[in-house]
Amino acid sequence: MEYHLKTPLTDADIKQLKLGDIVYLSGRIYTARDEAHMHILADIKAGKKIPVELKGMAVYHCGPIVRKLDNGWELVAAGPTTSSRMNSLEPEFIEKTGVKAIIGKGGMNKGVSDAMAKFGCVYLAFTGGAAILAARGLNRVMGVYLEELGMPEAVWIMDAKDFGPLVVGITASGENMFVNLAEEVKRNEAKARAKLGL
Numbered sequence: 001m002e003y004h005l006k007t008p009l010t011d012a013d014i015k016q017l018k019l020g021d022i023v024y025l026s027g028r029i030y031t032a033r034d035e036a037h038m039h040i041l042a043d044i045k046a047g048k049k050i051p052v053e054l055k056g057m058a059v060y061h062c063g064p065i066v067r068k069l070d071n072g073w074e075l076v077a078a079g080p081t082t083s084s085r086m087n088s089l090e091p092e093f094i095e096k097t098g099v100k101a102i103i104g105k106g107g108m109n110k111g112v113s114d115a116m117a118k119f120g121c122v123y124l125a126f127t128g129g130a131a132i133l134a135a136r137g138l139n140r141v142m143g144v145y146l147e148e149l150g151m152p153e154a155v156w157i158m159d160a161k162d163f164g165p166l167v168v169g170i171t172a173s174g175e176n177m178f179v180n181l182a183e184e185v186k187r188n189e190a191k192a193r194a195k196l197g198l
Helices: 011-015 034-045 090-097 110-119 131-136 177-195
Strands: 002-006 022-031 058-060 065-069 072-077 101-104 122-125 138-145 155-170
Touching: 022 101, 034 090, 072 131, 072 138, 072 155, 090 110, 110 122, 110 155, 155 177
Parallel strands: 002 022, 022 058, 058 101, 101 122
Antiparallel strands: 022 155, 065 072, 122 155, 138 155
């Protein structure tokens, strides 16, 4: 199935999604890699109010290339970062921020899919090596938070228009395409070794 969704996302939006469905996202999307995750979680733990509203939103694992203009910013490229870098941070991030979608490449582990099932979130995979295509779906840069972390680690606030195609890799019930694939590979390896008498 193919879906065109808009942030902020609702539970109804994400609960309808099945593994392998295609999603195009419009509305506000935030970039965030590991350093941004750590800073945001630290501020929340310290009782500080973060200046971006993440509840119901989509977070994109991305270190974009952004050009400074006289009247703002221009997005040049926005390819996805390998999401497994955020495996240890994502469950708490999902719980504390209320995000409804994580976008990245390569998938995430069972700890993350368990958190997605518990708190209501999905993982949407974007093709690696398509940074220019990704930038086309992100209409404009609306602002930046944690700019002091540097361009790739800052939280860039993007306005998206049919950003995608994104593939549902982890559902809101915790089904994890990447864990399933890894388990299938292990089973096939075991069968092959048994046939060879290894």
